Amino acid sequence: MNSIGFPQPLAEAAREAKIDRSSAIPYYHQLKEIIRAQVVSGQIRAGARLESEHELCERYGVSRPVVRQALTDLKLEGLLNRRKGLGTFVAPARTSQGLVQTLNGLWEDVHAMGRTLRSDVRQFHVAPADHDIARRLGLSPESPVVELERLRFIDDEPWVYTISHVPQSVAPDLVLQDMTEQSLYLLLRDRYGHQVTRSHRIVEARVADRQLARDLQVSVGDPLLALTTVSYDQDDQPMETFIAFHRADRSRFEVDLTRAGKGVSPGPIVRVL
Numbered sequence: 001m002n003s004i005g006f007p008q009p010l011a012e013a014a015r016e017a018k019i020d021r022s023s024a025i026p027y028y029h030q031l032k033e034i035i036r037a038q039v040v041s042g043q044i045r046a047g048a049r050l051e052s053e054h055e056l057c058e059r060y061g062v063s064r065p066v067v068r069q070a071l072t073d074l075k076l077e078g079l080l081n082r083r084k085g086l087g088t089f090v091a092p093a094r095t096s097q098g099l100v101q102t103l104n105g106l107w108e109d110v111h112a113m114g115r116t117l118r119s120d121v122r123q124f125h126v127a128p129a130d131h132d133i134a135r136r137l138g139l140s141p142e143s144p145v146v147e148l149e150r151l152r153f154i155d156d157e158p159w160v161y162t163i164s165h166v167p168q169s170v171a172p173d174l175v176l177q178d179m180t181e182q183s184l185y186l187l188l189r190d191r192y193g194h195q196v197t198r199s200h201r202i203v204e205a206r207v208a209d210r211q212l213a214r215d216l217q218v219s220v221g222d223p224l225l226a227l228t229t230v231s232y233d234q235d236d237q238p239m240e241t242f243i244a245f246h247r248a249d250r251s252r253f254e255v256d257l258t259r260a261g262k263g264v265s266p267g268p269i270v271r272v273l
Helices: 008-015 027-041 053-060 064-076 106-112 131-137 184-190 210-216
Strands: 080-083 087-090 095-098 117-128 144-154 157-167 198-207 223-232 238-247 251-254
Touching: 027 053, 027 064, 053 064, 064 080, 131 157, 131 238, 157 184, 157 210, 184 238, 210 238
Parallel strands: 095 251
Antiparallel strands: 080 087, 117 144, 144 157, 157 238, 198 223, 223 238
């Protein structure tokens, strides 16, 4: 095993890639594509540290500005992470979720990829709904709701902090359940007979405050994706609402768009506020 995290035969293969000095393609772009190919092919594993800027300069015969531009571009694309004082690392693969075209919860998406999901339950109790939660769930203020706060880990890495609220009438003994490794949506379906059939979702950019930064292991002020969702059951009644704070460097959301036309339902609505 060598210093940048892949077996020696692969390291030798990686060295075969060279900058084409007769090409009109800028050196930084060629180097970027060389590194990308090494990551995509598995020559450099997720989480592995790349060689230093000086070592990359020596290996490919280019200047430090060329190396820095290539690494910066790959960082902006989410392929690399640069850690001050430690070096440049290959970013873990992001977890993809359907933004609007599917009703899968995180549990289903993660297990479909063969990865593991567990939760650290921070709050789990019955409380009176405040005005915002009551409005989202179509309840009167002060109506009893189950509040469930979880820090959720994918393969033991903190990924998302979720605050869910469920009307107590929907799941009367929900607080007695173990939510460490269980899907809330599947539990609501299988135990309580409420199948999610549609959701309304708002996606916003947020920054990490001190608590979220500590829980998600990011820096204060780092970008987060905040998803606010209301889910409806087969009777079109609100069955759950949540706000989830996702690490922007670990999650991505995919959406299919369709042009509205005669007899075609419009696709997702994007509102600029």
